[in-house]
Amino acid sequence: MTRDLLSLPAATLRDRVAAGDASALGVVDRVFERIRATGAGAAGGDRSATHGLNIVLWHDREWSRAEGQAIDDRVIGGEALGALAGVPVMLKDNIATLQLPTTCGSRILEGYVSPYEATAVRRLREAGAVIVGKTNMDEFAMGSSTEHSAYGPTRNPVAPDRVPGGSSGGSAAAVAAGLVPIALGSETGGSVRQPASFCGVTGIKPTYGRVSRYGLVAFASSLDHIGVFGRSVDDAAMGLQAIAGRDVRDATSADVDVPDYRAAFKVSMRGVVIGRPREYFPDSLDERMRDVCDGAIDALRSLGAEVRDVSLPHTNLAIPAYYIIAPAEASSNLARFDGVRYGLRLTGDGLRGMYEATRSRGFGAEVTRRILLGTYVLSAGYYDAYYRKAMQVRTLIARDFRQVFATGVHALVTPTAPTPAFPIGAVSDPYEMYMSDIFTVTANLVGVPAMSVPVGFIDGLPVGAQVISPHFDEFGMLSVAYAIERALGVGARK
Amino acid sequence: MAVSHEDVRHIAALARLGLEPDRVTLLVGELNGILAHMGALAAVDTSTVETDAPSATGSTMRSDDALPIPLARAREDIAPEMRDGFFLVPRLSTHEDGADGHGADEP
Numbered sequence: 001m002t003r004d005l006l007s008l009p010a011a012t013l014r015d016r017v018a019a020g021d022a023s024a025l026g027v028v029d030r031v032f033e034r035i036r037a038t039g040a041g042a043a044g045g046d047r048s049a050t051h052g053l054n055i056v057l058w059h060d061r062e063w064s065r066a067e068g069q070a071i072d073d074r075v076i077g078g079e080a081l082g083a084l085a086g087v088p089v090m091l092k093d094n095i096a097t098l099q100l101p102t103t104c105g106s107r108i109l110e111g112y113v114s115p116y117e118a119t120a121v122r123r124l125r126e127a128g129a130v131i132v133g134k135t136n137m138d139e140f141a142m143g144s145s146t147e148h149s150a151y152g153p154t155r156n157p158v159a160p161d162r163v164p165g166g167s168s169g170g171s172a173a174a175v176a177a178g179l180v181p182i183a184l185g186s187e188t189g190g191s192v193r194q195p196a197s198f199c200g201v202t203g204i205k206p207t208y209g210r211v212s213r214y215g216l217v218a219f220a221s222s223l224d225h226i227g228v229f230g231r232s233v234d235d236a237a238m239g240l241q242a243i244a245g246r247d248v249r250d251a252t253s254a255d256v257d258v259p260d261y262r263a264a265f266k267v268s269m270r271g272v273v274i275g276r277p278r279e280y281f282p283d284s285l286d287e288r289m290r291d292v293c294d295g296a297i298d299a300l301r302s303l304g305a306e307v308r309d310v311s312l313p314h315t316n317l318a319i320p321a322y323y324i325i326a327p328a329e330a331s332s333n334l335a336r337f338d339g340v341r342y343g344l345r346l347t348g349d350g351l352r353g354m355y356e357a358t359r360s361r362g363f364g365a366e367v368t369r370r371i372l373l374g375t376y377v378l379s380a381g382y383y384d385a386y387y388r389k390a391m392q393v394r395t396l397i398a399r400d401f402r403q404v405f406a407t408g409v410h411a412l413v414t415p416t417a418p419t420p421a422f423p424i425g426a427v428s429d430p431y432e433m434y435m436s437d438i439f440t441v442t443a444n445l446v447g448v449p450a451m452s453v454p455v456g457f458i459d460g461l462p463v464g465a466q467v468i469s470p471h472f473d474e475f476g477m478l479s480v481a482y483a484i485e486r487a488l489g490v491g492a493r494k
Numbered sequence: 495m496a497v498s499h500e501d502v503r504h505i506a507a508l509a510r511l512g513l514e515p516d517r518v519t520l521l522v523g524e525l526n527g528i529l530a531h532m533g534a535l536a537a538v539d540t541s542t543v544e545t546d547a548p549s550a551t552g553s554t555m556r557s558d559d560a561l562p563i564p565l566a567r568a569r570e571d572i573a574p575e576m577r578d579g580f581f582l583v584p585r586l587s588t589h590e591d592g593a594d595g596h597g598a599d600e601p
Contacts, residue, residue, distance in 0.1 A: 098566045115565045115572050249561060320532045331509060338510065340583065348512075356512030368511060369524060375505040376497065376525065385495065389535045391545035396538070431528050 005030050010087045010181040010235045014128070017071065017086030024071035024086030024130060028064045031088045031132045031179055035059070038157070038177050053155045055173045057093050058100045059133035064088075067130045084242055085128030090174045090183040093134040094141055095226065096215035097121055104217050105137040105149035108362030109343040118215020119250070120184060120226050120243040127242040132180065135170025139364045140334065141186055141219045143167045144194060144436040145427065148366040153424055158200055159461060162421040165195030165436075168227070172199040175229045182239040183229045188219050189322055190417075190440025192227035193452040193466060197416035200454045200462030200491050202236040202481070204228045205440075207472045208447035209254030211240070212247030220329035221252075223322075223444045232491070233453060233482045237261040240474065259475045267479035270304030273410050274480070279315035280414035280439055289463060292456035293415045296465040299487035300413070300480065310409060312400040315442060317393045322441040323434055324377050324390035330367075331374030337362065369430060398446045405470045411480045412468040414439055416452040420461035439466060449474045453481040454491025462491065497525045 005013060005027050016022040034040070039052015071086045091097065094104040096114035103109040125131065138148040146154040146169025156164040157177035164173040168185025172195035175183050185192040187205040196203025205227045216226050226243065230236025241261050247253045276297055281290055301307050339345035339358030348357035363371070377386035404412070417436055427433045443450035448471055452464035465484065469477035485491065502521050506513045513521070565572070575582040 115567050116563060117566065251558065314538075317534060317538060320535050323528065324532060324535075335510075352510070353512075355510040359510055360512040363511075369521065371509050371511065372502065372505050372521060373525060373528060375509040376501070379505060379508065382495070385536070386532065388545060389538075389540060390532075392540035392543040393535055393538060395543050395545060396540070429527070430524055431531055434528075 006034060006088075006178050006180070008181070009232060010084065010230070010238050013181065014081075014083065014085050014087055018075060018081050020075055022086070024068035025065055026068075027086055027088055028061075028068040028130055028132060031064075032059075032061050034177075034179050035133070038179070040174070040177060040179060053157055053160065053173060053177060054152050055135055055154055055170045055177060055179065056090065056133040057103065057105070057136050057151055057170070060099055063099050064130055064132045067125075071128055071130065082126060082128035082242075083238065084124065084182075087129050087182060088132045088180045089124055089129040089239070090133045090135050090171060090180050091121060091131060092137050092168050092171050092183075092185045094137060094186055094217040094219075095121060095184055096217070097131065097134065100131070100134050102134070102217065103150075104141070105139045105151060106362065106364070106367070107150045107344060108337050108358070110150070112343045114215070116215065118226075119212035119247045121215065123243045124184075124239075129182070129242065133174070135168070135174050135183065137170055138167035139367050140217070140330070141167040141188055141191055142330070142366050142370050144190070144433050145422075145424075146170060146195070147424065148364055150364060155424070156199060156421050159421060162423050162461070163198065165198035165417070165421060167191040168229070169195045169198075171229050172196055172201055172203065175199070175201045175231050181231050181235045184239070184243070185227050185229055186216055187225045187227045187444060188223045188326055189444050190437040192229065193440050193450060193464070194417045194436060196229060196452040197454075197462070197464030198421035200464075202230045202233050202451065202453050202485075202491065203464075204230075204236050204240055204451040204474070205443060205449060206240060206244065206474055207254070207449045209252050210256070210449070210472065210474065211243050212250040212253050214247055214249040218333040220326040221333065222329060223326055225444070233478060233485045234262065234265070236451070237264070237478050244474075254472070256472050261475060261478050264475045264479040265482045267476075268304065269300055269480070269483050272300070272305045272480065273408050274300050274305045274307045275310035275404055275409040275412040276307055277310050277312045277315070277404070277412055277414060279312050285415065285418060286458070288458045289415050289418065292458065292463055293413065293465045296455040296484045296488060297413050299484060303483055303487060308409060310404045310407075310412070312397070312404060312442070314393065314396045314400050318397055318442045318445060319434055319438055321390040321393040321397070322437070322445060323373070324386050325394065325445070327370040327374030328378050328387050329374070331371045331378065334363075334367070334371055366430070394445050397442055401442070401446050401448060410469070410476055413480070414466045414468070416440065416464040416466040420458045420463050443468055447471060449477050451477055451481055453484050455484060455488055456490055495529065497522055497529065
């Protein structure tokens with residue numbers, strides 16, 4: 001029996017397209033059949049399929065078909081092909097595209113089509129990837145469940161009564177539902193890794209500066225990253241390979257060489273030093289989560305790695321610091337959505353009334369809450385007590401990581417999230433929702449690379465372990481994640 | 495430091511967000527609930543700690559040179575209306591151009 005094209009690893013799919021054994025156009029058609037079959041989205045912005053998984057917000061089948069046909073023409077013409085030729089990819093809806101809307105899951109940007117393209121998208125297309133849709137997300141990437149979208153919640157393909165995590169829940173669900181082998185998301189505090197854990201897929205947050213943020217709609221600029229989902233570590237590594245590297249259009253893009261990430265899979269774990277930070281395994285952690293993650297660490301030990309208990313003593317301050325810094329930056333970044341320059345405009349009493357009417361109707365409850373929180377911590381009389389203090393604590397957290405890595409630890413392994421996916425509507429308290437990010441926000445505050453790899457199940461729900469490495473050592477991080485994937489056989493396709 | 499109704503109305507005005515009175519009451523409770531958890535930061539001695547965000551993230555900045563924006567369409571195609579090379583927008587002080595609509599797609 002012929003294996004479904006969409007179940008193939010990205011590398012195999014690319015090779016079959018390049019050899020003429022499969023057509024890129026046929027792959028695109030298969031994606032849209034699967035979108036329809038799973039209720040993952042609706043054509044042309046028709047939101048009638050919200051009873052389904054509600055993964056895809058925007059797509060243009062004919063444009064994607066033309067992109068696929070162009071790849072097939074190159075194959076027939078014997079032209080050089082990129083590393084992702086014919087591989088279908090979806091993008092989170094806060095990454096700018098020319099052909100599809102970019103709404104950030106918000107009413108305030110409904111109908112907005114960017115006049116320029118994100119560097120990451122351009123690089124994917126140059127590698128031959130075919131963009132097949134924009135995915136649902138928490139509005140402006142503010143959330144941990146993809147329930148805070150103006151276009152309705154996304155459901156977890158593994159357990160449709162549960163959330164897929166967030167804020168990149170649509171992209172994680174797209175990979176988990178078998179729509180695409182690779183999808184892009186974005187991270188400000190764990191928005192790729194946490195949904196990857198909830199959906200049983202791999203999710204990478206690269207080093208800050210490794211992937212250009214040009215064309216990523218800003219939430220909190222010092223914390224924002226573009227990240228990659230893959231159905232396996234290999235798929236995710238191929239996606240990262242395509243988008244990594246210096247970009248003069250991003251002022252914070254780093255001029256650091258990009259190695260061949262797939263070569264990391266040949267690295268032996270013998271002599272590799274793994275840190276197990278005790279603050280990420282608190283007494284309050286579910287015993288089953290502890291056991292599953294320790295199983296991953298034990299697997300690395302059995303492959304020859306040395307495991308050390310380490311401490312990152314300021315970890316308990318990460319959530320308070322993050323939820324001051326991120327809203328502060330958001331309150332500034334989202335000031336541009338005022339009814340004048342983008343999307344929605346509502347009339348009000350004079351200029352100020354127009355601003356207030358547009359923003360209060362255009363933003364949802366969570367975005368409003370965070371803008372107010374950010375405005376408060378930056379306002380006169382509170383700046384030093386909140387914002388300055390949080391930035392100093394950020395420095396202390398960064399110092400923790402530097403000190404641990406300076407002792408010879410190559411990578412840290414922790415749980416990605418404290419729980420598996422929770423039921424839709426189960427978490428209504430904002431701070432309780434923020435605690436979903438307790439193990440992930442530190443990597444955003446510090447800028448180090450981190451990824452989630454599936455390691456097991458709790459009550460039938462997938463959970464991931466997080467691998468954290470020093471700045472720009474995605475190569476080492478991938479070698480550890482691949483070793484875990486191979487040893488445990490969870491989530492990876494054989 | 496508890497947030498009052500007056501504080502919420504003040505920061506909403508600063509943030510250009512219109513809030514109904516019942517929403518203000520709800521937000522007072524929510525913001526105080528969140529800020530209560532931020533109190534943990536106050537107990538940390540940071541008297542000798544700098545706010546070195548750039549080195550904390552391990553990144554460096556390039557010079558802030560202007561680059562042309564690679565627009566896929568000409569400015570004339572993006573703006574609803576142009577005259578003599580300038581964007582035309584509604585008269586915001588009076589809204590003479592009136593009804594609900596959409597702003598210019600400015601990059």
